[in-house]
Amino acid sequence: MTRHYNFCAGPAALPTPVLERAREELLDYQGRGLSVMEMSHRSPEFVAIAEQAEADLRELLAVPENYKVLFLQGGASLQFSMVPMNLLGKGGTANFLYTGIWGKKAQTEAKQLGFGVHVAGSSEAGGHTEVPAQADLTLSEDAAYLHYTANETIGGLAFDYIPDVDVPLVCDYSSSLLAEPLDVSRFGVIYAGAQKNIGPAGLTLVLVRDDLLDRRCERIPGLFDYRAMAEAGSMVNTPPTYAWYLAGRVFQWLKHDIGGLEAMAAINARKAASLYAAIDASGLYSNPIAVRNRSRMNVPFVLADERLDKPFLAEAEEAGLLNLKGHRSVGGMRASLYNAVPEAAVEALIAFMADFEQRRG
Numbered sequence: 402m403t404r405h406y407n408f409c410a411g412p413a414a415l416p417t418p419v420l421e422r423a424r425e426e427l428l429d430y431q432g433r434g435l436s437v438m439e440m441s442h443r444s445p446e447f448v449a450i451a452e453q454a455e456a457d458l459r460e461l462l463a464v465p466e467n468y469k470v471l472f473l474q475g476g477a478s479l480q481f482s483m484v485p486m487n488l489l490g491k492g493g494t495a496n497f498l499y500t501g502i503w504g505k506k507a508q509t510e511a512k513q514l515g516f517g518v519h520v521a522g523s524s525e526a527g528g529h530t531e532v533p534a535q536a537d538l539t540l541s542e543d544a545a546y547l548h549y550t551a552n553e554t555i556g557g558l559a560f561d562y563i564p565d566v567d568v569p570l571v572c573d574y575s576s577s578l579l580a581e582p583l584d585v586s587r588f589g590v591i592y593a594g595a596q597k598n599i600g601p602a603g604l605t606l607v608l609v610r611d612d613l614l615d616r617r618c619e620r621i622p623g624l625f626d627y628r629a630m631a632e633a634g635s636m637v638n639t640p641p642t643y644a645w646y647l648a649g650r651v652f653q654w655l656k657h658d659i660g661g662l663e664a665m666a667a668i669n670a671r672k673a674a675s676l677y678a679a680i681d682a683s684g685l686y687s688n689p690i691a692v693r694n695r696s697r698m699n700v701p702f703v704l705a706d707e708r709l710d711k712p713f714l715a716e717a718e719e720a721g722l723l724n725l726k727g728h729r730s731v732g733g734m735r736a737s738l739y740n741a742v743p744e745a746a747v748e749a750l751i752a753f754m755a756d757f758e759q760r761r762g
């Protein structure tokens with residue numbers, strides 16, 4: 402059996418020890434004689450798995466007590482609708498920072514539901530290569546919150562600061578949650594699709610501050626209602642039990658194998674620094690993002706000659722370096738360096754890139 406190095410943007414690499422543990426427990430979970438997939442979500446076994454996962458996540462991120470942690474479905478995309486439905490009550494406006502494709506989708510969904518959208522800052526003019534500075538944000542006075550995307554997964558553009566504003570901050574952390582420590586108390590809502598740093602697809606994490614649970618629309622569907630979900634322990638209906646269990650195993654891996662988020666952040670910083678340094682030193686590869694806003698999770702790069710894209714990808718795959726093709730909307734390459742991508746993978750990628758440049762550049 403060979404596990405190749407996987408640079409996919411999502412669903413992304415999972416830690417091998419997590420998959421090994423899941424394999425061990427697959428048919429017979431801890432002597433219960435059945436798989437986690439086959440358990441009632443209301444059984445004591447599964448409730449214990451769910452509670453442990455939440456406790457570990459709370460510990461990893463030092464989540465304050467006045468926040469609920471929800472384990473939901475629908476992906477981060479459903480949060481584009483659920484956030485305004487829960488926070489904008491009977492109507493109103495939200496501020497948005499526009500730094501790429503995902504932030505745009507969040508705006509579009511809010512608009513679609515009839516809510517007001519005010520763009521309080523944008524990186525569009527510069528081709529999304531640098532996030533707007535705090536001093537340049539122009540917030541609408543009557544907006545109920547400010548929404549932004551911490552890390553734009555496609556553009557590889559990341560905030561290097563947490564906006565300091567008077568309204569609750571709502572942040573799409575899909576592609577960078579758990580990559581480093583985070584001061585959760587700065588936010589009203591944090592959400593993330595699981596399929597990057599958290600676990601497999603099908604699970605969405607939402608952290609919401611208690612005082613925001615009573616601002617929802619009157620006619621909100623039960624499954625979209627943060628308060629109803631919080632009161633039911635995220636079990637208004639059948640939750641994605643196996644994804645929840647695997648996320649719990651990832652949290653244990655972060656705590657025990659890695660040693661927490663400080664240690665994870667140091668590893669991630671090294672991985673990103675060495676790949677960007679290799680790109681900057683080469684004559685073939687380039688990345689356009691302002692250095693302060695370069696994503697540590699998603700590193701897009703282009704080759705000076707587009708005709709080399711195909712051979713680059715084919716040879717990379719042959720070398721066991723998978724999923725380096727950039728998003729279909731932008732082309733080029735993208736190496737995603739999430740938590741489960743080991744330093745050895747990045748070293749192998751850098752060596753391959755140097756060798757390719759020497760032969761074909």
Ligand code: PMP
Pocket residue numbers: 411475476477478479503550552553554555573574575576594595
């Ligand atoms: N936001 C960001 C930053 C993302 O990277 C993605 C998925 N790549 C989404 C939202 C959408 O997530 P999902 O597919 O879980 O709806």
